[in-house]
Amino acid sequence: MKTIMKYVVADLIRNKVIVVYAIILAVLSFSVLSIDENPAKGLLSLLNVTLLFVPLISILFATIYYFNSIEFIELLLAQPVRRNKVLLAEYAGLTISLSLAYLLGVGLPVMIISPNLAAITLLMSGFLLTLIFTAIALLIFVLFKDKTKGIGAAIAAAMFFTLLFDGLLLIFIYSFNEYPIDKAVLGITAFNPVDLARILMLLQLDVAVLMGYSGALFKKFLGTGTGSVYVVVCMLFWVLLPLLLSVRVFRKKDL
Amino acid sequence: MPRLIITILFIFFVFNGNAKTIVVRADKANAIKNALAYCADGDTLTIEKGLYKEQDILVSKRITILGKDYPVIDGVKKGQLIVVVRDSVTISGLQLQNTGRSSMTDMAAIRLQNVKSVSVTNNKLVNNTYGVYLQNSHYCLVYKNTIKADAKDELNSGNGIHAWKSTHLLLQSNNISGHRDGIYFEFVTDSRIINNTSTENIRYGLHFMFSHKDVYTHNSFINNGSGVAVMYSKQVEMYYNTFRHNWGDASYAILLKEIADSKIEHNLFDKNTVGIYMEGTSRIQVLYNEFVENGWAMRVQSSCDNNVFEKNNFLSNSFDVATNGTMMLNTFNNNYWDKYDGYDLDKNKVGDVPYYPVSMYSVVTERVPTAMILYRSFLTDIMNRVEKVMPSIVPDKLKDDNPLMKSLKLR
Numbered sequence: 257m258k259t260i261m262k263y264v265v266a267d268l269i270r271n272k273v274i275v276v277y278a279i280i281l282a283v284l285s286f287s288v289l290s291i292d293e294n295p296a297k298g299l300l301s302l303l304n305v306t307l308l309f310v311p312l313i314s315i316l317f318a319t320i321y322y323f324n325s326i327e328f329i330e331l332l333l334a335q336p337v338r339r340n341k342v343l344l345a346e347y348a349g350l351t352i353s354l355s356l357a358y359l360l361g362v363g364l365p366v367m368i369i370s371p372n373l374a375a376i377t378l379l380m381s382g383f384l385l386t387l388i389f390t391a392i393a394l395l396i397f398v399l400f401k402d403k404t405k406g407i408g409a410a411i412a413a414a415m416f417f418t419l420l421f422d423g424l425l426l427i428f429i430y431s432f433n434e435y436p437i438d439k440a441v442l443g444i445t446a447f448n449p450v451d452l453a454r455i456l457m458l459l460q461l462d463v464a465v466l467m468g469y470s471g472a473l474f475k476k477f478l479g480t481g482t483g484s485v486y487v488v489v490c491m492l493f494w495v496l497l498p499l500l501l502s503v504r505v506f507r508k509k510d511l
Numbered sequence: 512m513p514r515l516i517i518t519i520l521f522i523f524f525v526f527n528g529n530a531k532t533i534v535v536r537a538d539k540a541n542a543i544k545n546a547l548a549y550c551a552d553g554d555t556l557t558i559e560k561g562l563y564k565e566q567d568i569l570v571s572k573r574i575t576i577l578g579k580d581y582p583v584i585d586g587v588k589k590g591q592l593i594v595v596v597r598d599s600v601t602i603s604g605l606q607l608q609n610t611g612r613s614s615m616t617d618m619a620a621i622r623l624q625n626v627k628s629v630s631v632t633n634n635k636l637v638n639n640t641y642g643v644y645l646q647n648s649h650y651c652l653v654y655k656n657t658i659k660a661d662a663k664d665e666l667n668s669g670n671g672i673h674a675w676k677s678t679h680l681l682l683q684s685n686n687i688s689g690h691r692d693g694i695y696f697e698f699v700t701d702s703r704i705i706n707n708t709s710t711e712n713i714r715y716g717l718h719f720m721f722s723h724k725d726v727y728t729h730n731s732f733i734n735n736g737s738g739v740a741v742m743y744s745k746q747v748e749m750y751y752n753t754f755r756h757n758w759g760d761a762s763y764a765i766l767l768k769e770i771a772d773s774k775i776e777h778n779l780f781d782k783n784t785v786g787i788y789m790e791g792t793s794r795i796q797v798l799y800n801e802f803v804e805n806g807w808a809m810r811v812q813s814s815c816d817n818n819v820f821e822k823n824n825f826l827s828n829s830f831d832v833a834t835n836g837t838m839m840l841n842t843f844n845n846n847y848w849d850k851y852d853g854y855d856l857d858k859n860k861v862g863d864v865p866y867y868p869v870s871m872y873s874v875v876t877e878r879v880p881t882a883m884i885l886y887r888s889f890l891t892d893i894m895n896r897v898e899k900v901m902p903s904i905v906p907d908k909l910k911d912d913n914p915l916m917k918s919l920k921l922r
Contacts, residue, residue: 294849296804296827301889308889422890426882433879441884454888464758464784465806465829466883 257345260332264349268321274357278311281305281361293407295370296461298376302362303457306382307450312360312390312414318350318393319410323403330511340503347394347499355386374460375401381453384491389414391498398502398509421448442477449494456487530554537561537582543568550574557606558582562707564647566590571597578604579636586610592620592639598627608637617669619644623651627858631652631656641669642690650679660689662713671712674702682707692718693735700724708733709904716757719747727752732764738783740766747773752769755781763788777921786828789815798822801921807833807873811909816840824918825849825868829886832868834875834906843868843911847918855916866914869905869906 268274284305289298325346332342339370362382366375394414400406429437444452458466477483531691532555535546543558543565550556552573556754560580567590570576576593583606588590592607607620619641623629630652636642642658645651653672662668673695674680680702681860687693693709693716696702704727709716716732719725719741728750732739738757741747747770756765764783765775771793778800780786786805787797791814801824802808807826811818812835825831831848845861850870853862872891876883885891 292849294826297849303887304889304892418889422885422888426885429879429881429885433881437881441881445884451885451888455884458886459790462806462829462886464782464804467885 257341257348260337260345261349261352264325264346267325268350270355273317274353277354278357278361282360282365285362285365289365289369296374299366299370299374300461302366302455303378304455306362306378306385307454308418309383310382311418311450314354314359314386315393315396315410315414316407317354318390319396319406321350322393322397323406333511341508343394343503343506344400344499346351347390350385351390354390355383358382358386369431374457377457377460380488380507381456381491384495385449385453388491388494388498391495391502395502395505398505403467407410417448417450421451425451432495446490449491452487452491452494456484456491459483459487515611532557535559535563537563541565543584547572547574547835558584566592568593569598570595570602573597573599575601576605577601578602578606578634581606585609586618586620588612591616591618591622594622594624595623595626595629598629600626600629601632602630604632604634606635606637607639610639610641612640617641617644619669619673622646622658623648626651628652633918635659636671639669641673641878642671642687642843643673645672645674645677645680647675648677648680651681653680653682653685655684655688658685658687658690662689662691665691666715668713670718671709674699678702681705682795688712688792692716693732694718696720696722696725698722703727707731710734711797712736713744717741719744723747731755732757733857737761738763738765740768741770741773742766742768743770745771749773749775750777752778753781754778754783754786754807757783759784766790767792767795774798775800779803779922780808784809788813789818791815793817795819796821797922799919800824802826802828802831803830803839806830810834811839811841812836813838813840818842819844821845822919823847824921826918830870830873833873834869834909835877837906837908839906839908842908843909845913845915846911847915848911849918849921851916853914862914862916862917865912867899867907867910869909871895871905874904 285302287297288301292298327423329342359379363379364427393410400409429441445455533546533550533556534557535542536559543563546556550572555575555577558578560582563582563584564587565584566586570593579680581604584592586609588609589611591610599835602621610618610620611617620636620639621631622644625647628650631643632654636656636658638660643653658671668691670692671690671694672682676698678700683705685707688710690712691714693712695718697720699722702725703707705727708731710733713736715737716735717739721743723745725783726748729849731753733755735757757764767789769791774796776798780802782804784806786802786808788810793816794825795818797820799822807830808825810833813834818841820843825848848866848868851861851862851866853864855862872886872895
């Protein structure tokens with residue numbers, strides 16, 4: 257498994273797209289952080305970048321990469337290696353390269369210019385988002401046979417999680433405003449990893465305002481460390497579930 | 512004529528070194544009370560180190576009470592400790608602890624009752640219902656006391672320094688924590704509160720009612736249940752205070768209710784749920800303050816009029832200003848808003864387009880609090896942008912016509 261991972265990482269670095277991704281992120285972070293004298297503002301812009309682009313790029317690139325390496329996978333499977341090992345190695349290799357690119361690209365400038373807890377939280381949520389969306393890409397890869405359909409599904413998934421979900425949630429909140437929906441809303445956000453990442457960041461940046469709402473649940477949940485722990489646990493589930501599902505599907509897949 | 516001579520003789524008698532010093536040791540029960548019986552006006556009562564279990568010590572002579580190495584006067588949870596009913600008494604260097612608790616009288620460690628020119632300095636007040644209680648007293652000094660308690664709820668607790676119907680008080684450099692209200696003023700005028708620290712009180716760090724012409728400067732109010740409340744007062748001046756970390760759904764760094772003709776200048780509001788909450792206030796000058804990382808820097812209800820907000824810094828607040836209506840009779844001018852994204856073509860360091868401090872999402876969450884969960888998402892960003900191009904729900908009269916491009920150096 258290690259050998260396969262090594263090959264995947266080497267291949268990706270030779271591919272240079274990952275390097276370009278890291279450089280773009282680095283330039284962006286440096287400029288955003290140094291433009292304003294207030295680093296918290298820069299961090300907010302980076303949060304937007306992380307929440308919008310990291311899922312999109314991770315899922316698209318990963319899907320394309322999986323589909324492109326289908327021959328390599330088939331070749332490997334002709335050898336005496338287990339199917340799930342090959343699949344997980346592919347995933348691990350890709351995730352390592354993508355998250356390294358993110359952590360270097362955003363992490364380095366952030367840690368140089370404004371190293372604080374909010375910055376670490378930002379890196380953490382970006383890292384988790386990378387893990388999650390490459391896992392979802394893997395699921396898309398094993399579910400679809402056709403590359404075009406797969407990429408379409410990836411775009412649809414990214415759009416759903418970054419935009420559509422929030423729209424639907426807002427409609428839900430508006431229409432059931434009169435009811436005690438705090439708990440329900442918190443539960444629903446668990447179904448969207450992007451929202452989870454955003455809430456993780458909100459808990460860092462806007463606790464003061466979140467404490468201003470009288471909902472006891474909000475206060476209890478968000479005021480203590482429980483909120484952050486809950487969010488991180490939910491996000492880890494978002495990594496594990498697609499991975500397990502894809503392994504199951506791939507085991508029986510007719511290649 | 513003989514009467515005049517007698518008076519002169521009397522004054523001579525009093526001021527001519529006839530004052531004596533009486534030393535009290537903790538060897539008998541009621542040592543302090545017994546010693547007080549021997550005191551005459553002008554005497555000094557020195558209390559040696561030790562534990563004195565006495566209550567309701569009535570000081571009815573013009574004396575100085577000095578503690579040596581903080582002798583402990585313990586009320587064993589019964590009654591009050593020292594009650595001063597005579598002018599010009601000084602109480603210094605004592606540790607007073609464990610007053611009783613009663614719903615009939617406010618049990619205080621030191622109660623000043625209808626007196627003038629009393630000073631209470633350098634004492635440690637531990638675990639009392641009320642710390643220093645000034646009742647109809649004037650020209651009194653409360654200086655460098657440490658007042659501590661661990662109140663659990665509002666009903667069974669009292670205030671650190673409680674002043675009622677008094678004038679010309681000076682409260683300076685006291686350290687108050689764990690009471691109901693740190694400092695409580697009711698019908699107190701012409702007084703000064705300087706350089707005090709009021710922390711971890713379960714209700715307000717400072718509570719102000721019907722108290723006019725008071726000044727408070729250089730105080731710190733940190734981590735109190737609901738911050739500071741100033742109500743029904745006129746001509747209150749607040750300078751150089753620090754309000755930090757007052758969190759909760761009913762928590763404000765300063766709550767202003769029915770205040771007029773006051774000044775709030777050079778204060779720091781850091782990490783509070785609401786920086787300044789205003790209701791029914793008129794003609795207040797809010798100048799040179801810094802609002803950093805608050806939930807709402809200000810909530811200005813539409814019942815406020817003729818207030819001026821100028822030359823303040825608004826940095827990293829979740830929301831800058833919130834309001835509850837569309838009417839706005841106050842002036843915002845020349846502030847620095849870190850969320851301002853206008854331009855300055857003529858390079859005069861003032862933005863060329865006005866800034867609207869009420870963001871669309873703060874209006875939305877005002878109506879639908881649960882929507883807060885979607886704050887800072889891409890969708891709400893888009894909504895904010897659209898609102899900026901086509902304002903429809905943001906109160907358009909609330910604006911800063913001359914926002915500054917660079918933050919002010921205030922501290």
